Every structure is written in C-alpha cells, then in structure tokens.
Amino acid sequence: MGSRVEKETPLRRDARRNREMLIAAAREIYTDQGVDAPLDDIARRAGVGSATLYRRFAGRAELIEAVFGDSLRDILRAAEEARSATDAWAGLTAYLERIFGLLAADRGTNDLMTTGIQGVPSLDALRKENHKTLDDLLGRAQEQGKVRPDATAEDLQFMLAALGRAVPGSTVAAPLAWRRYLALLLDGLRPEGSHPLPAPSLTPDQLNAAMLQLGKVRRPRTGRAD
Amino acid sequence: MGSRVEKETPLRRDARRNREMLIAAAREIYTDQGVDAPLDDIARRAGVGSATLYRRFAGRAELIEAVFGDSLRDILRAAEEARSATDAWAGLTAYLERIFGLLAADRGTNDLMTTGIQGVPSLDALRKENHKTLDDLLGRAQEQGKVRPDATAEDLQFMLAALGRAVPGSTVAAPLAWRRYLALLLDGLRPEGSHPLPAPSLTPDQLNAAMLQLGKVRRPRTGRAD
DNA sequence: CACTAACCGGGGGAATCTCTCCGGTTAGGT
C-alpha cells in the first residue's frame, strides 16, 4: 500500500519516459480543464494506456503532487519573500497580484488554491504558509494604519477564494479583468476612501459570458442531456 | 417538439398528483443539493418512476421553471420595489441583503442566480430585471455621492456572483457569515472610509470547512475514487 | 544473442446518470 515507486530500483528507461510524458500531458490538461479532468484523457494525451498512469501514480493526488510540486514550492518561496517587505500593504498587494495572475492563467493552480483538495503534501504546506503570510502582512498593515482594524486574515482568505474561483470565467472575455476586481476587494479592506480602479470594466456581453462559465466549473454529466 | 403538456385535456387526477409530488420532491432536493441533482433522485423521492418525471417535464429546465417560477417572480417584484427607494444606497443594500439571504438558504436559488443556466424563461426575465435594478440603484447612488463613480453595474454583478457562489460553503459553519462578506464588498464600493463589519469573522477551522465545501460544488464522479 | 523481470495497452467490470420502451394498471365516462 506504500508508495508506488520504489527508489531502490530506478525505473526502466521506457517507464521513466512514460512517466515524463504523463506529467507533461497532465500539466497541459490541468492547465485548461482543472484538476478534476478525467485521468483517461490524460493517459490518452500522453499516448499511453490508462493502466500505465495508474501504475506510475497511485491516484489523482499523487499525479497532482508530481505535476504541481515544483510550482507550489515556487509560490511558497514567493510567500516567504512577501513577508519580508517593510511596507506590509505593498507586500500584500504585490503578493496577491502575483497569486491572482497564476489563478487566472492556470485552471489547475486555481483549483489547488481556491478549494480544499486533500492528500497533496505540497499543497498542505502551501496553504499553511499562505495563511501565515496573509496573517502577518494583514496584521502589520493594520498596525501601519493601512488596513481597517476589524478585518481578519480569515475574511481575506474567504473573499480571495470566492473571487479567485470566479476569475477564470472572466479571463475568457477579458484576460486582465481580475485586476479590477482584486482592486475593488482590496479597497474594501482599507480604512480610507476609494482609489482608482485599473483596467476597463466588463461589457454586459462579457459579463454574460463570464456568468455562463461560472456554472461550468465542472459539468461532467453524461450523455444526451444539455 | 412543443410543450409536453396539453392545456386542452386537463391531466388525469393521478397524473396531476404525481406532478405535484415531483415538484415538491424537486424543491426539497434542489434546495439542499442544487439544480444539478440527478433527476432519478427526484423521481425516487417523489415515489414515482423516472419515466413519469420525463413524461411530465421535457427536461431539467422545465422542471426548474415549475419549481422556481413563483419564487422567481417574487424576487422580481422585490427588485421592482427596491428601485422605488428614494435613498438609492439604502435600497441597494436592502435588496442585496434580501437576495443573499436567499442564496445562503437555498442552494437551488443560488445556482439559478449565480450561474448562467439557460432555457428557463422566468430566469431570463429575472436576470434582466436584476441588471436593470442594479444599474438604476447604482447609478442613482453614484449621483447621490454614496458610491464611487468608477464602479459599474457589471463590476457589482460579477463580484456578487463570485461571492454568492461561495456563500453556501460558509453557511455550514456560520449561517450568517455572508453578512460580513457582503458588507466588506459594499464598503469597497463606497467613496468614503470603512464602516464597522457585522457578524463575527470565521474561525480558522470554520474557514477550512468552508474551503472544503467550495470544491464540492458538484463532484458526481463515479465509483471507487475518492 | 538469449533470457527474464519489468513494462505496456486494450479491454472490461462496476458505478452513475440520462432518457425511452413496453406490458400491466387505473381513472372517469357511459
């Protein structure tokens, strides 16, 4: 029941190659379909049978770990870095803009950061670090008078997850629309009055398109039904 | 291909009774599972075969219309009412709090209002009216100096959908947490400084539970997989 | 070059879900 891959015997060359192909295929599919994508699709895209996928990775979580492990560690480093900012508010906004850039560009990363997926060690570490970062920056920004004193790190996390989850819907019509929404959210955190919003607002048609996407977070369904 | 029910011949008594049973069952199931719930579940709960459901309703959209038609018309009236407020900002907040109360209490209504479900006439009418309401109230609130001039009705709609979609996740742990988030969002719309937040913030544990729910918007999946 | 352990992919069982067929049953008028 332990790890599927024994470190003792290095994989045979073909096995290793297939493993790489699977990770590459999974990365592509996760990026534009999210981490709930059918595993069979990934195997097909990699040009191997589904059995090979299950032989290399115990399940979805292990594949996710293999695909996103490195990039999650990168984000983790960015979080650490952000906390070293002297101006806490500047550090916070820079950090969040970086995160949202990732959420908007990569559906898989979005799933990982805006939902509670279990069983991925790197992800648990990231969540912990992320919470620590937000807590620290928010607290210091409050001390520096840049954030309203009644907001908590939990408030921020919830709002970020809610907004982040919706972002992919808007990227279809306007790739940078998230900047505007993040700015609006952050303005709600500040004690003083409003600051100008970046980027143009969505047009009504673009909004409709975005709303449509919102419902399609995952619609596997089955056959004929619309 | 027209309507499945002929108005000429009223339904036989048993047929009508089953129709009512189906609507009642659908209402219950939609309320706590959302409108993507399996139709077979609804038929089973109503105590009839799935064929009876398909005989009475052409598909999911027609059933939704039958279940939510009345309540949607109620909301529609509330929107009309809200627009008659002299103080646009007060009207807007009252309207939104009412809507969010519904979104938090009823998963089906939430799906209907935060995603772009197609094929339900009452819903199209509601969306149109809702947009008109927000546009009107926001515009007038801006003229009255209560809302920052650079925000648009589309901005508001997007943020509301994003937050509304996340609300059910928080209701498990804290039924009224949405008040706090809505207040935070609305504060971002105001030109002046911050106003006190209602309701307590989520605890870290409650936040975790909420994040977990976020991913479970719909996880039909299949068999053994976790 | 021969051998064997590791590896491979197709195919299939099981679980879900939508939607339809068909033989048996019932409501409601005469």
Add this chain to the structure above:
DNA sequence: ACCTAACCGGAGAGATTCCCCCGGTTAGTG
C-alpha cells in the same frame, strides 16, 4: 359494471469515468 385512452414504473440501452486484469512486448544483463 364495463371499456378505453391515459397513465404508471421497472428495466435497460447508451454514455462516462474510475480502476484493474491479462496476454504480449521490451529493456537491460550475462
């Protein structure tokens, strides 16, 4: 009470997706 059109529900075809079994193939070694 009888008859017929309308109605009913179980059963199942077809579509997905997860996951594993099994006979054939291949990498790497002596």
